[in-house]
Amino acid sequence: MNTLKRQFAVLSRVKASESWKQDARNRLIADIRFYSFNKPSSLRFFKMRSVAQMVTTIVNPFAWMQSGAALVLVVMIALGGSVASVGATLGSLPGDTLYPVKRTIENVQIVFSPSDEGKARIHLALASRRADEFYALTERIQNSPDESKTSQKAEKALEEVERQVKIAQSAVLKVTESELDQKKKDTIAKELSLKTAHIEGVIDQAVNALSQNISGILEEKAVQVQQDVRRSELYRIETMASLVEDPELLSSMLAPKKELLHRKIEEAVLELQQGLLPSENIQELTAEARALSAFKSGESSGSVALRKSFGLPEKPLDIDSTVPASFILERQERAISLVKELEQLKEALAQEGSVDVFISIEEKIEQGMNQADEIVADLTRFASILGVEDPAVQGTTPPEDQQPLSAPTTDKGVVKGITLPSNDQGKSVSQQDQPQTDTDKMLQDSKKTDKETGNTEQTDPEKDTNEQVQQEPPQDPIPPAI
Amino acid sequence: MIPAIKNKLLVSKIQAGDSDAFAHVYDTNVDAIYRFVFYKVSHKAEAEDITSEVFLKTWMYIKEGNQVQNMKALLFRIARNLVIDYYRANKNKADVGYEDLADVLISDTTNADEQLYQKQIQEFLKKGLKELKDEYRDVLLLRYVEGLSLSEIAQVMDRTNGACRILLHRATASLKKIKKDFN
Numbered sequence: 001m002n003t004l005k006r007q008f009a010v011l012s013r014v015k016a017s018e019s020w021k022q023d024a025r026n027r028l029i030a031d032i033r034f035y036s037f038n039k040p041s042s043l044r045f046f047k048m049r050s051v052a053q054m055v056t057t058i059v060n061p062f063a064w065m066q067s068g069a070a071l072v073l074v075v076m077i078a079l080g081g082s083v084a085s086v087g088a089t090l091g092s093l094p095g096d097t098l099y100p101v102k103r104t105i106e107n108v109q110i111v112f113s114p115s116d117e118g119k120a121r122i123h124l125a126l127a128s129r130r131a132d133e134f135y136a137l138t139e140r141i142q143n144s145p146d147e148s149k150t151s152q153k154a155e156k157a158l159e160e161v162e163r164q165v166k167i168a169q170s171a172v173l174k175v176t177e178s179e180l181d182q183k184k185k186d187t188i189a190k191e192l193s194l195k196t197a198h199i200e201g202v203i204d205q206a207v208n209a210l211s212q213n214i215s216g217i218l219e220e221k222a223v224q225v226q227q228d229v230r231r232s233e234l235y236r237i238e239t240m241a242s243l244v245e246d247p248e249l250l251s252s253m254l255a256p257k258k259e260l261l262h263r264k265i266e267e268a269v270l271e272l273q274q275g276l277l278p279s280e281n282i283q284e285l286t287a288e289a290r291a292l293s294a295f296k297s298g299e300s301s302g303s304v305a306l307r308k309s310f311g312l313p314e315k316p317l318d319i320d321s322t323v324p325a326s327f328i329l330e331r332q333e334r335a336i337s338l339v340k341e342l343e344q345l346k347e348a349l350a351q352e353g354s355v356d357v358f359i360s361i362e363e364k365i366e367q368g369m370n371q372a373d374e375i376v377a378d379l380t381r382f383a384s385i386l387g388v389e390d391p392a393v394q395g396t397t398p399p400e401d402q403q404p405l406s407a408p409t410t411d412k413g414v415v416k417g418i419t420l421p422s423n424d425q426g427k428s429v430s431q432q433d434q435p436q437t438d439t440d441k442m443l444q445d446s447k448k449t450d451k452e453t454g455n456t457e458q459t460d461p462e463k464d465t466n467e468q469v470q471q472e473p474p475q476d477p478i479p480p481a482i
Numbered sequence: 483m484i485p486a487i488k489n490k491l492l493v494s495k496i497q498a499g500d501s502d503a504f505a506h507v508y509d510t511n512v513d514a515i516y517r518f519v520f521y522k523v524s525h526k527a528e529a530e531d532i533t534s535e536v537f538l539k540t541w542m543y544i545k546e547g548n549q550v551q552n553m554k555a556l557l558f559r560i561a562r563n564l565v566i567d568y569y570r571a572n573k574n575k576a577d578v579g580y581e582d583l584a585d586v587l588i589s590d591t592t593n594a595d596e597q598l599y600q601k602q603i604q605e606f607l608k609k610g611l612k613e614l615k616d617e618y619r620d621v622l623l624l625r626y627v628e629g630l631s632l633s634e635i636a637q638v639m640d641r642t643n644g645a646c647r648i649l650l651h652r653a654t655a656s657l658k659k660i661k662k663d664f665n
Contacts, residue, residue: 007602007610008626010606011521012627013603016533021512024530025508032541035545
């Protein structure tokens, strides 16, 4: 019992930080005074955030900042502002009536900060806020009846994000070049790390939300801004490194960024793994590829008979031979090796290293993820055409295609073989158009992808098989239906 | 002045709008409330927010003209209720385990001592307090960390004195059992 009491006594050593205590006290007093100003009925209205807390969201320990907030409060009261309107102002989004007021308040706060460091902090916070506003608008789009107008507002919000990020960037760079006290620089570095991580996360979420929508233009623009923001100096590790001297502090600040990258790698790996084609398809495709290379070496006595001798179905599995089996296999292999590479990068990320090492890892991750996107897109296409039924696969083909193509023959949902043509005639006629355009698209895409990946060792065998295939009797591009 | 009268005077000052009077309440009680909330929510930022809210709400409660017998008990009761609301709203938030402890310890000792204390607290929390039922944890904290009397605890928990005594007894037993199982 005694030890228990003693241990509890130890617990009483926990205390709140003095600076927060002081801050909270000031806010409390401000609130009390503010609410005393208003009628009691409005007391019930806001059960949550206190007024002062809402206005001084850019927390600053310096007293003069408080006076800026106090000035704003006075202005709002003078304008007949009640608690309700204050809340409405601060939560307002571009396009709302009170939004200009919000921006005015922000400008007042900027004016009230004389130091470079203060300005940097404010601008970082504002950039973060602009990103939040943009995200809030994208959410509205999904719920609003007047979608096009909200989309326009969202586009403008996006521009504001970009603009504010640039401003924040110059403010931060100014601090890096200034002769400020190291402690202040460290504070800015911390803010930088937190805010940039937040902005990145918010835009990412917004892009994901948008990709499920019809408004493709907004999504494209958002992706563009996302890339620009990522490439800006604000996000470069060199900027952080030039602010912070202590290596331990630096690595702790890079922690959120590391975590973000870690998560992204995991997502990419998951997508790759889910996009992999099932092994039955792979086996059949491998057999196809071997068969075709056998054709190459001269034995072309009646393709059907030869295919039979290889134990292959009458018609090739890769539908229209414009995408040869070998290509599909290569993509699959690449996906598997990319997963390994990304896993290795993930491990490298977890290790402590110099800033330069981290930067190079980051670049490699970026490249790896771009490749992953491409490969997943390819594999998804192949899968939907081959008729692989996989809930994880989100095919690019329109829904009407999906049904006839999906073949729930086995529990793995793999297309087993091709039934005799006579059974298919009815179905296949109606589908003839769709798959053709698909495969045409595939042809263009695969050619493009080849150029992009610059995979030279691939082009030669592909040429050969293409030629070979054209010599064969023309085959209908009928997808294997069951 | 007798504490009861002192208290009444304080309350009436607050109701009249004397912000200094309430500031005094804040200064006297903020550490205790913060501590209590922190041990229940285990995150510094949340603890700070909730603590601020406790005081604001308390002030509103008083301003609306309600009777206040015991200021401390009132504060803790409001704190406890706010934390319950917080739990309800944040069911899916994982309890990370008092990571903010380093920031929150008093830094008036030498480093070695502080480290030892931190370790002790973390040990204790990990083994014991975390596993306990909320109610048990509450009464134990109120009694042994904050030093509230039984009748004060009864006001906070909204129960009778007798019920709280039983609760304390069970809580201590439960804590001991958990520590034993853990060891």
